[in-house]
Amino acid sequence: MSNSNQNLVPKPDKLCRVPRVKYLLKNAAKSKSLRHATQIHSQIVTTNDASVSNINSLLLVYAKCGSIDHTLLLFATTPHASSNVVTWTTLISQLSHSNNPSRALACFNRMRSTTLIYPNQFTFSAILPACAHAPLLSHGQQIHALLLKHGFQTDTFIATALVDMYAKCGSMSLAQNVFDQMPHRNLVSWNSIIVGFLKNKLYGCAIGVFKEFIQKTSLFPDQVTFSSVLSACAGLVALGLGKQVHGSVVKRGLVGLVYVKNSLVDMYCKCGVFQDATKLFCDGGDRDVVTWNVIIMGCVHSQNFEQACNFFKDMIREGVEPDETSYSSLLQASASIAVLAQGTLIHSRVFKTGHLKNACVLSSLVTMYGKCGSLFDAYRVFGEVKDRNVVCWTAMIAVCHQHGCGNEAIELFEEMLREGVVPEYITFVSVLSACSHTGKVDDGFKYFNSMANVHHIEPGLEHYACMADLLGRVGRLEEAWRFIESMPIEPDSSVWGALLGACGKHGNVEMGREVAEKLFKLEPDNPGNYVLLSNIYTRHGMLEEADEVRRLMGINGVRKETGCSWIDVKNRTFVFNVNDRSHSRTQEIYEMLQKLKELIKRRGYVAETQFATNSVEGSEEQSLWCHSEKLALAFGLLVLPPGSPVRIKKNLRTCGDCHTVMKFASEIFEREIIVRDINRFHRFTNGSCSCRDYW
DNA sequence: CTAGGGTTAG
Incomplete structure (x- = not known):
């Protein structure tokens, strides 16, 4: 080994240690490893290296590792931490971004009450997101007034943060005001106002600003711009415009970016061209949980409920962990299929994965059970x-x-x-x-x-x-x-x-x-x-x-939709059409109906032949007994264990005669019979229906 | 050593 090579190895002397700590801090911020951070912390302490800049960097590393507790502890235990504006700013910024807007504001106020410390432009752009996040318009306005006093209003970072804050607090007029008065706007400023309009559901305005941005500036839109504009197209159900934007995305080579792709897939779903959405989804490239959620929701909205469930299974197979949105959408799908057993299974899964606190998931569960x-x-x-x-x-x-x-x-x-x-x-x-x-x-x-x-x-x-x-x-x-x-x-x-x-x-x-x-x-x-x-x-x-x-x-070429009912037995769905004779147990089914008819006639049932619509004179009564919901009922009575409820679904409104028969049947067989027709539930128990014959 | 913007859900 030559002498020159030996000289390249850093010597463990004092001169080398400072850059080494900086290097370690940078790496720890990247790796987001709390273990690394605490190691560096003890190194700083033991080597007496607690310079203000090292402490500030370490604060940031702790925050990046997601540990606000470590951040706060370090701040509290470092002497003179509260006499440095950068330290304060770092702390405020991290609190703003870690779901702690009120603590960020409290921290800002504490800093202001500390003499000889004055907020700088970094501090202001760190505190404004807290007001945006809360959202707290009045606090935001106070801070706006304060930064005017300090003369920071022309700072592009601060003005952009103001636009975002006003937009998130729901005041687009104030946001627009700030935006109009900006002496210089960069890409982020434009994105902020576009996103603002989008979040306030002013989709047309969002697209208007986007067009202005393209015409008036020489800036290039990025993934933030595109994902927001596409979302606005989705909101407006503007397929033509959405396709145009898709073209620009391709031209700029941004189509592979997952945020953009997600918005594109969603836009095609919301514009009702589910095929295009699926094509894009299947085209490969990166997918994250949102991509899956978007396509699952697309299935739900285009009534492809089975496909929604299949995509959910694929998602898990590919190792993507479903989140609250996934469960909420999946529950909607299974609510529409209305298979109680499946819904219950999802419920237990939601419970196991700890998503039972989310309001949307809970609402979807309520709806699903309903x-x-x-x-x-x-x-x-x-x-x-x-x-x-x-x-x-x-x-x-x-x-x-x-x-x-x-x-x-x-x-x-x-x-x-x-x-x-x-x-x-x-x-x-x-x-x-x-x-x-x-x-x-x-x-x-x-x-x-x-x-x-x-x-x-x-x-x-x-x-x-x-x-x-x-x-x-x-x-x-x-x-x-x-x-x-x-x-x-x-x-x-x-x-x-x-x-x-x-x-x-x-x-x-x-x-x-x-x-x-x-x-x-x-x-x-x-x-x-x-x-x-x-x-x-x-x-x-x-x-x-x-x-x-x-x-x-x-x-007029209108055909009456034929009646169709289905019933779930042990994870299988059995479908019955009007007059259906295709089931292997057809003979037993019709015998069961015959038996039922005789039983209820003795109790006063008279066929309500006005509901017999497509029959030959004289055979009205017979045609009534071929209605799909009656066939499903008979099958249910045959195969379901005694006493267990019979759950039937029908594609049309249930007919009056079937309604009467179900009431009788619930009494005779001592069963709960639940019929979900096109717009409501009928729950038959002991000879009466929950709708009180009023539907 | 400290700062601003993003996709999905009833």
Whole structure:
């Protein structure tokens, strides 16, 4: 070994130690290893190397390792730490970014009360994110005033932090004000205002600023710009624009970056082109938990529930740990499939992975249990939630309503208001529906009027439809008509549809015809309207007119959706169509139905042949006994253990005759029978239904 | 030695 080589090895003398500590600190910050940090800490102490700059670096390393406790301890135990503005700034910055906005603010105030220490520009840009994070507009404004006094308003870092703070506190006008007055703006400044508009759901403004940014500056958009703009496109459901942005992303070579990719996949999902989203998702490249969440949600929104569950399994197989969003989306999928066993399995998984505290997960659980037909479990989960937010309350109210417990839904709503939780747009949809199903017209109007007057929520079509239903159900058809005519927004098919249903219920042929004609224009392809009007005519003996409606249906090429029911038995789903004879136990099923028919006839059952729609004269009764939900019931009675509940799902509204039969069956077989039809639950026990025959 | 912006959920 030559002499020159030996000289390259650092000597353990005092001169070499200072850079060595700096080097170690840098590495520790990168590796985020708390063990390394504590080792360096003891080295600094034993070698008497506790210079202010080393202590400050170490503070930062502790914070980067995620240990605010170590940071605070070091600050408290270092003499003279509180006499250095950099030390304070480091501490404040780390508190701001570690979910401790109030501690950051307290720290800032303590620093200010320390004489001879004055905040510098770094301190201000460190404290503003705390106000943004809280969010605390009044504190932010105070700090704004303070930094004006110090003359820092032209600093690009500080002004950018101000824009972000005002945006996150919900005041885009103040954010825009600061932005407009900036003498110099860089990429981060532009990104901040774009993100601000995005977060305040002002998607059009976000895109407007983006266009201005492209035209007026020579700066290049980065992944932050693109992911935000794509998110705005998703919010606007602007596929054309989204594709254009996708083009720019490709041109800039940023398509592989995971943030950008996630936003792209999400944009395609939200714009309804799920195929494009899947293609992009499968194209390879980096995927993180958000990529998976986005595609799973995309499946849910495009009704591909099975696929959502499969993606979830793939995600786990690839070693990506699901987070709260994943569980929330998966629960939505299984709520829609409504397999209670699967939902329960996910519940236990959520419990095991410690995600049972998240409000969204809990709300999804409530909804899942509700949609799987278990009001009891939904209530149980709801009862365990500590901090119920409006989402939780709304979920529980909706579940009650779907299960026919309108009174309980309204009581829950009142309880929610008493607890000071502010209701939202969707909350009122469930509350007004509950009023309608319980015939509470006055309460309904009270809540409806409180929307605008008390809660400043503009009623939408869903709410007007509820009100039309509310008046229509109790037979106040003329009032309902006038109510619709007085609407400030154009009534759509859901509003007129509610009134048509009421015309059917109360046998108003004249109004029914008029309403149906409006509906035929609004949605010529919806078979439900033709069927409703035809049924109104049939019940009034106007058979020619009924035939005419059916002919019109044929001319318009509308086909009635065929009834289909399914039932889950031991992790398998069995599907039954109307008149189904394809099941291997068909003979037993029809024998079971025959037996049931004889039993209930002795108890007074009379076939309600008006629900027999597609049959030859004289065989109406027979056709009723081929309805899919009856077939599923018979199969359930055959294979399910005695006493266990029968859970049936149906793709259409359940028919009146089946409803009656289910009531009888629940009594005779001493079983709970739960039928989920297209819009609600029927829970049959001891001969009666939870809907009180009112649906 | 200290500073500002990001995707998903009812």
